[in-house]
Amino acid sequence: MYQALLTRRYLFSKIMPLFSAIAVALCTAMVLVTWSVMGGFLNQFIASGRSLIGDVAIAWPHGGLPYYQDLLVKLRDDDAVEAATPTIESLAMISLPSGQRKAVELIGIDPEGFNKVTGFFDTLYWKPLDQPLPSDHERRDIRLDPELRDDLAAAHAAGMAFKRTGEDSTEEVDAIVIGAMLAGANQMTRGRFLDPAFERMWNESVTIGVVPFSTRNVAVDFKYRRFPVANEFRAGMYQADASWALIPIGVLQQMLGMQESREIDPAWRPGRILLSADGTATPEPPRVIGTSPAKITHILVRAKDGITPEELEARCEALFEEFIAEHPSLHLPDSWRRAIYTWDKKPGVANFIGAVKKETALVLVLFGIISLVAVMLVLAIFWAMVSEKTKDVGVLRAIGASRGGIAWLWLRYGLTIGIVGAIAGGILSFIVVRNINPIHEWIGESLGIVVWDPSVYYFSEIPNKVDPTRAAIVIGVGILSSVIGALIPALRAAWLDPVKALRFE
Amino acid sequence: MTHADSSNPTGHLATAHLASPATATPFVAATNVHKTYRLGRVSVPVLHGADLSVSKGECVAILGASGSGKSTLLHLLGGLDRPDAATSGPITYKGRSLAEFSTHELDRYRNRSVGFVFQFFHLLPELTVIQNTMIPALVGMGRLRYTRERKAINDRAADLLTRFGLGHRLKHRPAELSGGERQRVAIARALMNQPDLVLADEPTGNLDQKTGEAILDVLLALRDEMQQTLVIVTHSQPIAARADRTVRLADGKVV
Numbered sequence: 001m002y003q004a005l006l007t008r009r010y011l012f013s014k015i016m017p018l019f020s021a022i023a024v025a026l027c028t029a030m031v032l033v034t035w036s037v038m039g040g041f042l043n044q045f046i047a048s049g050r051s052l053i054g055d056v057a058i059a060w061p062h063g064g065l066p067y068y069q070d071l072l073v074k075l076r077d078d079d080a081v082e083a084a085t086p087t088i089e090s091l092a093m094i095s096l097p098s099g100q101r102k103a104v105e106l107i108g109i110d111p112e113g114f115n116k117v118t119g120f121f122d123t124l125y126w127k128p129l130d131q132p133l134p135s136d137h138e139r140r141d142i143r144l145d146p147e148l149r150d151d152l153a154a155a156h157a158a159g160m161a162f163k164r165t166g167e168d169s170t171e172e173v174d175a176i177v178i179g180a181m182l183a184g185a186n187q188m189t190r191g192r193f194l195d196p197a198f199e200r201m202w203n204e205s206v207t208i209g210v211v212p213f214s215t216r217n218v219a220v221d222f223k224y225r226r227f228p229v230a231n232e233f234r235a236g237m238y239q240a241d242a243s244w245a246l247i248p249i250g251v252l253q254q255m256l257g258m259q260e261s262r263e264i265d266p267a268w269r270p271g272r273i274l275l276s277a278d279g280t281a282t283p284e285p286p287r288v289i290g291t292s293p294a295k296i297t298h299i300l301v302r303a304k305d306g307i308t309p310e311e312l313e314a315r316c317e318a319l320f321e322e323f324i325a326e327h328p329s330l331h332l333p334d335s336w337r338r339a340i341y342t343w344d345k346k347p348g349v350a351n352f353i354g355a356v357k358k359e360t361a362l363v364l365v366l367f368g369i370i371s372l373v374a375v376m377l378v379l380a381i382f383w384a385m386v387s388e389k390t391k392d393v394g395v396l397r398a399i400g401a402s403r404g405g406i407a408w409l410w411l412r413y414g415l416t417i418g419i420v421g422a423i424a425g426g427i428l429s430f431i432v433v434r435n436i437n438p439i440h441e442w443i444g445e446s447l448g449i450v451v452w453d454p455s456v457y458y459f460s461e462i463p464n465k466v467d468p469t470r471a472a473i474v475i476g477v478g479i480l481s482s483v484i485g486a487l488i489p490a491l492r493a494a495w496l497d498p499v500k501a502l503r504f505e
Numbered sequence: 506m507t508h509a510d511s512s513n514p515t516g517h518l519a520t521a522h523l524a525s526p527a528t529a530t531p532f533v534a535a536t537n538v539h540k541t542y543r544l545g546r547v548s549v550p551v552l553h554g555a556d557l558s559v560s561k562g563e564c565v566a567i568l569g570a571s572g573s574g575k576s577t578l579l580h581l582l583g584g585l586d587r588p589d590a591a592t593s594g595p596i597t598y599k600g601r602s603l604a605e606f607s608t609h610e611l612d613r614y615r616n617r618s619v620g621f622v623f624q625f626f627h628l629l630p631e632l633t634v635i636q637n638t639m640i641p642a643l644v645g646m647g648r649l650r651y652t653r654e655r656k657a658i659n660d661r662a663a664d665l666l667t668r669f670g671l672g673h674r675l676k677h678r679p680a681e682l683s684g685g686e687r688q689r690v691a692i693a694r695a696l697m698n699q700p701d702l703v704l705a706d707e708p709t710g711n712l713d714q715k716t717g718e719a720i721l722d723v724l725l726a727l728r729d730e731m732q733q734t735l736v737i738v739t740h741s742q743p744i745a746a747r748a749d750r751t752v753r754l755a756d757g758k759v760v
Contacts (some may be wrong), residue, residue, distance in 0.1 A: 002644050005636060
């Protein structure tokens with residue numbers, strides 16, 4: 001019982017325990033902030049990736065997948081599938097109103113179907129808002145502006161329909177939706193909303209250029225087309241926000257020559273001249289030998305609730321096999337199985353996730369090693385405190401305290417410091433993580449240091465959530481570290497010769 | 506009060522006994538006790554063949570010069586230290602050798618049966634006067650018993666301190682007390698668990714004469730009241746003169 005009294009008294013009467021608790025708090029906070037941000041980054045990446053790609057993708061990069069409607073029917077009829085939608089992915093060049101030209105990932109989508117799989121409509125940025133974002137304390141978000149309400153509502157409708165009035169007419173034409181960070185026209189503000197810096201892209205037009213390839217893998221032309229911008233999307237994943245552009249799938253099929261078309265005899269060569277019986281020379285018309293079906297490059301599939309991506313992947317493989325069996329003319333790539341993958345196995349994504357996981361583990365190991373400093377610090381401080389309290393130990397032994405009791409006094413002391421320090425560290429890390437974006441911006445504005453570069457970390461915002469399980473683990477380890485740090489001094493105190501302790505000066 | 510010097514020619518029991526016949530089991534006794542301290546490779550014998558026998562209720566003063574082994578003998582009697590295993594005779598309490606005590610029994614012996622009073626008071630500076638007084642009671646109990654007996658413990662500590670004239674100092678820290686007050690707190694602490702053996706190591710050595718005598722008055726009055734056995738180590742003849750009996754230690758032996 002005396003341990004509780006002495007622990008309390010020692011705790012509040014000396015400065016050294018405060019230093020110990022601060023050391024534990026800082027180490028706990030450091031590890032928890034790191035884990036929260038890196039782990040949160042990974043989770044955000046996973047969540048964003050799913051929302052952009054769906055649960056499973058079936059890819060057919062070899063010139064496009066024909067008869068895909070048959071596969072879509074199979075998929076949509078399956079019990080594991082919530083929705084499935086075809087897409088075409090292609091590299092393209094975009095010419096922006098500013099005159100800037102850049103490469104983009106152009107994706108042809110069916111808006112309704114794509115939304116069912118990915119929830120894309122939720123990412124459309126320009127729409128009227130009734131309430132400001134929680135971080136927009138000054139209500140500066142232009143989406144709150146009543147004067148822009150109609151304009152924004154039109155942009156929102158246009159973004160969902162992929163239609164907008166053309167530049168020179170009042171007729172609705174096919175439109176494009178681009179990532180909110182693609183054009184460089186929007187600035188992220190401290191209130192976490194976008195501020196169109198010099199032009200409102202939803203009123204502008206862009207030019208898209210693509211290179212279609214023939215079935216013989218020959219670039220047959222360079223196709224370009226001007227699109228009015230219907231809206232911009234903000235998925236939160238920087239890579240998508242900065243380099244993706246979406247247009248209706250039918251339009252992209254046309255541009256890439258993947259629409260349904262006549263199939264020409266491969267032996268036919270343009271330019272051949274036919275002589276008629278009357279001696280008239282005419283160019284030989286293409287020899288049509290059939291109809292080439294429309295093609296796509298990907299089918300994105302969303303699982304029904306309760307179905308894991310892995311279960312859906314297995315189901316998709318089975319359905320795909322059936323589909324292939326029904327279409328023997330389809331030439332299977334050697335690695336076709338790998339063309340069906342859960343979203344996190346998508347080429348490029350899987351490597352990235354693996355790298356981030358390793359990086360997170362590495363950082364945690366490094367910080368864990370650094371946290372040993374806390375253990376050593378607690379050990380050193382406790383060692384000094386035991387030395388200072390040697391006489392107290394002698395007195396306690398003289399009045400009947402056991403060795404175990406003395407050891408428990410110091411262990412309990414370490415435990416108390418650990419609990420105080422680790423909980424304080426947990427609270428500190430919670431405050432830091434919750435406010436990490438404003439803190440980051442403040443550091444950037446004050447010191448000119450940009451730690452979180454969205455082009456490197458994919459997201460324009462630093463993850464700001466503390467996972468309770470992780471917090472519990474880190475706080476637990478923090479407490480344990482403190483107890484371990486106190487262990488050796490505690491044993492030393494317990495084994496002090498009481499007579500020598502009483503004579504200690 | 507009777508004084509019996511310990512110049513026993515046999516070299517064994519150094520005393521005549523006041524309260525009990527010579528054949529009776531002594532309350533606490535040390536027989537041919539040896540104690541050697543080791544300073545690195547050097548052995549420093551402190552006691553070599555010391556004998557002491559104290560009867561129940563007796564007040565014995567151990568006189569001797571500095572380094573004669575007085576405090577060491579007191580520590581051995583109190584179970585705070587152990588004599589040399591190979592050469593030493595037993596130290597007994599109520600006829601039972603302390604060497605037979607398990608570690609737990611020895612801790613319990615120090616907590617329940619013995620009360621130490623030190624020259625330099627050895628109060629715990631972080632605790633208040635009343636907390637210092639009640640700490641032996643806390644050492645001997647768990648949280649459950651403390652919760653049950655909290656008021657009784659508090660009352661007893663406060664009662665002891667009030668009797669020592671410190672009723673108005675209960676919440677003070679040792680640093681706020683005079684030397685005499687600190688020693689009275691130390692005595693109250695030693696008596697908290699109502700031990701039947703009080704071992705006082707130069708209890709007045711760090712006090713002026715007047716205060717020292719007052720402290721001795723307190724100790725002897727309590728001995729009379731509580732029938733405790735009192736062993737006082739001192740190098741002061743006047744202090745020793747107030748004991749029932751005086752034992753002299755020189756060069757690690759009772760002379």
